[in-house]
Amino acid sequence: MPDKKNLSERDICTQYINPALQRSGWDFATQVREEVSFTKGRVIVRGKLHSRGQQKRADHVLYFAPNLPIAVIEAKDNKHTLGDGMQQALGYAETLDTPFAFSSNGDGFLMHDRTGQRTPIEQELALDEFPGPEELWQRYCCWKGIASSEKRTTVETPYYDDGSGKAPRYYQVNAINRSIEAIAKGQKRILLVMATGTGKSYTAFQIIWRLWKAKAKKRILFLADRNILVDQIRTNDFKPFGPAMTKIVNRQANKAFEIYLSLYQAVTGTEEEQNIYRQFSPDFFDLVVIDECHRGSAAEDSAWREVLDYFSGATHIGLTATPKETREVSNSHYFGEPVYTYSLRQGIDDGFLAPYKVVRIDIDKDLQGWRPEKGQTDKNGRLIEDRIYNQKDFDRTLILELRTELVARKITEYLKAIDPYAKTIVFCEDIDHAERMRQALVNLNPERIRENRKYVMRITGDEKEGKAELDNFIDPESRYPVIATTSKLLTTGVDAQTCKFVVLDQRIVSMTEFKQMIGRGTRINEDFGKYWFTIMDFKKATELFADPAFDGDPAQIFEPKVDESPVPPDEPDLRGEEEILPPPDPPLPLLPLLPPEAPGEKRIKYVIGGEVTVYVVAERVQYYGPDGRLITESLKDYTRRAVRKEFASLDDFLRRWTSADRKQVVLEELEAQGVLLEALADEVGKKYGKTFDPFDLICHVAFDRPPLSRRERVEQIRKRDVFSQYGVQAQRVLAGLLDKYADAGIQDLENIGVLTLDPFSQLGTPHELVRAFGGKPAYLKAVRDLEQQLYA
Template sequence: MDKKSLTERDICSKYIAPAIQQAGWDMQRQVREEVSFTAGRIMVRGKLHSRGERKRADYILSYQKNLPVAVIEAKDNKHSVGSGMQQALGYAESLDVPFVFSSNGDGFLFHDRTGTGSQVETVLTLDQFPSPQELWHRYCIWKGLDQQAQEKVAAPYYDDGSGRSPRYYQTNAINRTVEAIAQAQNRILLVMATGTGKTYTAFQIIWRLWKSRQKKRILFLADRNILVDQTKNNDFKPFGKAMTKIAKRQIDTSYEIYLSLYQAVTGNEEEMNVYKQFSRDFFDLIVIDECHRGSAAEDSAWREILAYFSSATHVGLTATPKETKEVSSITYFGEPVYSYTLKQGIEDGFLAPYKVVRIDFDRDLQGWRPPKGMKDKNGELIEDRIYDLKDMDRALVMEARTQLVAEKITAFLKANDPYQKTIVFCDDINHAERMRQALVNLNPQRVAESRKYVMRITGDDQEGKAELDNFINPESRYPVIATTSKLMTTGVDAQTCKLVVLDQHIKSMTEFKQIIGRGTRINEEYGKYWFTIMDFKKATELFADPAFDGEPVVIFEPGSGESPVPPDEVDQPGTPLDDPTAPTTAGPGEGGGDDGPKRIKYVIDNVTVSVVAERVQYYGPDGKLITESLRDYTRSCVTKQFASLDDFLKRWSNAEQKKAIIDELAAQGVMWEALAEEVGKKQTAPLDPFDLVCHIAFDQPPLTRKERAEQVKKRDYFSKYAGAARQVLEALLDKYADTGVEHIEDIKILQLDPFSQIGSPIELIKAFGNRAAYEQAVQDLEAQLYSA
């Protein structure tokens, strides 16, 4: 048999798999084949979305289950032995594996990323593939694992038999943490974007350490009651009777897994310090969720717990390590052992991308100055100065502005889905209540269906807080809109939230990342693939800050008293956010801050506000918002792929399926629907992607689909066909005019009307002779359509 005629899969089954097996690898336990380890990036176009290709490794080799050590990329024999190496190296980097192989069936090119071998790349014959023991030995040298540490890192994962296993980045985070603990590292930081499964990752870490008896008694700390309960009832459920939740009472030391609020184990009075009922060495492991909050501050009550149990291993989890002059996650925990960013999550298709609707008001941008002696709605004399965006809803309440924000939110929901879950972030509790009222009055029909259509969910309102579970429950329709200030910034697992409204002054990068994280979860069952950010206070300018998705930089200065951001922008550690009787997390005016002077807030009810600018920005392929015009962006996407109009026309005419080029450009970021909508405003009928490209990228006058179809009819092109074949082609031409070229290329169209009235798909294909002849006839029709 000619080896070069074999497919890639044939090469795998006939040459690569036998070579691996011959080297001693257990094909069932240690080898996984054709492993898709990403979900495929979601690309948003107008109101539609599509997924890009998944990353797929031909082989992943693990010495122990879920402890990958090698990746193999296969190519057919027409390629060289090393032609898959660069692709494989990219996979190895993602999968955190040191040994990389490329093969075409003749042998292997072996790349050693550890730097422990005599050379980086070596060519091996098929029978020289290394054994599991050899690669594991080299892996342990690279990681610095002695015999005792090797036994510790081999501890198994929890497996419930359902087939669920950690995603690749979770596996990386778990393995890095377990390895660090096996090497006696006692302060560990994991940075993982919101929505990437930090709690599940923590569970698997704890399970492996607990089951192997490396850590016998474990404390999991969170800062919200809802987070503790979610954790106990969901991810941590397998711990069963070994687990308990600590309350403010006499504790029971007979359990092994303890879950607690920070606030439940600390207090101002000595008798409230429940944690002191445990001996200092009681816990072996403490996992701190959302460790960017109080535990990052040296003088916080939360840090007291960690200091008391200083002999335990401390593992911090956060999406946003806090690095200011006052507090530092990294100074306490050390550099992260693993990071997985929002950008990586979106690129892999595990997190939802976003589009930004930015709306600017005249009073925000141009400012407003009161006439001399003007009093506000409450009779307060208004200080004579210019009020602009920084004052809105803080020093100055313009009722017309609140109304306009609510109108924009309502119009967006009506145009898309009136029942899509929406969080409106306001500046304080008063602002959240005003926004609730405005939205209620603008949606009387929805509120008549349920009074819970709009709810204020803030720390001071028991009824609103009671609806938080319903808001985050995908199966519960109500509440639809939640107005809030601080309560929902972190830890709210709102899987189906499709609209995040920012009418809040946000200067803290930590808080901004947490708020954006409310929308990043994907829930395919409920059609949640992406979300919209509606920004009224320029908060999304923080997307352009290099710190948004970059590595945290330590700027901690012990003893510094200088605050880098306004006091009401800093997370105030130690505040039990689920307790409305506790001091509020927010600054003055947020319902509870009695320490310090009250800020006067003027209320104006007789000044108009109008929109001066409104634009839509999309999350681009490079992780940045597309801020140029849609036309300019499309032109740059197309010209990256096609050097000239002739180059594009040649590719288009030679393509067996035009859909391949359309999809290729979509993968580069061309948003066909949004583009057609923008260009179509000046057109009497829809344009084909072909004409959109020619018009936008190469300044050619466009023809509508209907005009192209009419030109084909005038040429009497169908006269060479008869009977059912002619009827099919005429119907395909009409379909093209209605829906576009992609649809007529799909043979399944023959199952639909009007084709099903002419005959069955088999009969219609026979009218052309066979399938190949039918497909050729469709290609000829396309050639006629684009011949001009």
């Protein structure tokens, strides 16, 4: 039998851990999964390219049932001690929401009980003492307070499985199980907070499915306040409910179904006879799910809240990416604290959501303001009120036509630089601004408009043709429309999977609204190459990224109203979905708001033509950093700090660089720490007018060494006689590798697959070229020697 000390980690799993699990009764077909990757690996943007960071992977995850993970095992080889893997196992257990963590080196197990039910918390177990599934499940149920058979039946009911292999992601599993367990224990109000793009509708479906199949909830109402939301979930995530499901679309309630989907507007009205929900008895539904619960029904005195109050005996589940906590509205006051939260930062770190960069553009008149001359009139002959107009006024009370044109030009320039067909949402102040922006973009993109007039579309609630293109805009298969100008309609609930460019030319004072707008770009769609997105900000909206409330836990400051019989406000105009939004949050302390308009008063807009010029004062790019915040210092300062955190001196860096078999590994390590080499290459390259190698960028920026361009390094080698030891064929290969290095950098030099490309394919097959060096080991050594010469 081989010495245990010489066995690999995988051998330890196969020869010692797995037999121990089998002896204690764990079923490897249904209860044990090995090498479970539960994150995707953070997306690391490299200029126009991207890579993935390391996935989190557990050696073993144990399940009592397919939907119920209860333990994690981290294995180490036998050179490690029994507990060397425990801290890693605990990190995975916290992420996967499992109460038990185990570490093993093949000699036995160290068990950590996170339930706090037993002491000691950690204890060593022999290989034949590993607890069986029923023992751990009993302890799990006692910990969760679901020990009764009825509660266990509800919790153990499986997910919907269509046989395609699709399964909930780990955070969806956590959200589903936490919700089911809370309901099994009798909790009546549930709040789930999940970032935009993380699959709230799919999570809600699985919760409803399990409760419905367990007969814990028999009649369910799903409420939303956008028709597109209801239609999307009906045809997608909720489709398996089939004939048991209906959408309330007329004024007569049909009580023959079990799953009901509805708009608030479809069941409420200003007249009592229009309130369809009252055709159901108050106890008809035993579960009500409220999508985007921060919106229409969030306020205590809203007419839509009456629906929830009417069905108050049912369990209510609120879903939102942006819980609202203001003095007038509070999700946590109504639902309680969230049973589970999955933030944007977590989603980006896990690789399920797209990171972003911010292009911040400041315009002179926005910063300095503008004051009319005495007696000056606008294009329509109106006398302009004499005062200083600034950012809060533009496109609301004062229109500078050249400002609109400038914004449209910057958008067009960026799209031409990255991808003219990148799906783009431009958020404008109002419908009029969205229309003017559409016209400006049309005029700046004549060649694209000739290809298809729908290249740019205004998609707002008042315009039928634009709204009709919404499905095409969010359809990844449809190229057109490419650019959508809007005000509010695309703010929330629109699943724009391939949106790569979000433009903010709207003054945003609501954190909730800001999060929703940013959320339009956070989805990843690998099939269509969408891994990251850009935010272009013209109105300082991205200053809200610095607010702790952006990706933190909102504090409750709600003050309940003392009036017990509030009068609901007038119902909103239902003709266009743009107008049915609830009022925005109270402003954050950013810029003063305009005075409120009198009821029925139409806002006056002064229109100023070409006589008032505008120009860009400052433009800077900010990147999403590894700590979840924007990098606001200069890229060079940030790089210097990040590199010196890893390498105390130039000698430290050079030792690591020289000792690495593949230099690309060192670069990937730095990029994983947030060093943005492609962006740095652009910045430094523009200054010197040259293309630099990452090695030179790091030495120059972090350690103040003068940089050499890649071509300068290649020329230095060609002046030295370093190829004479090789035959003619091998010398041609090395010369070609140098050319590849000069053009594309170190990654091509270290990738043996480059031998399949020109000019190497003209010299021979990869096998023949490698043989010219005497075989693959000799070829790889020659490449390493070449690298040593390059960086000597």
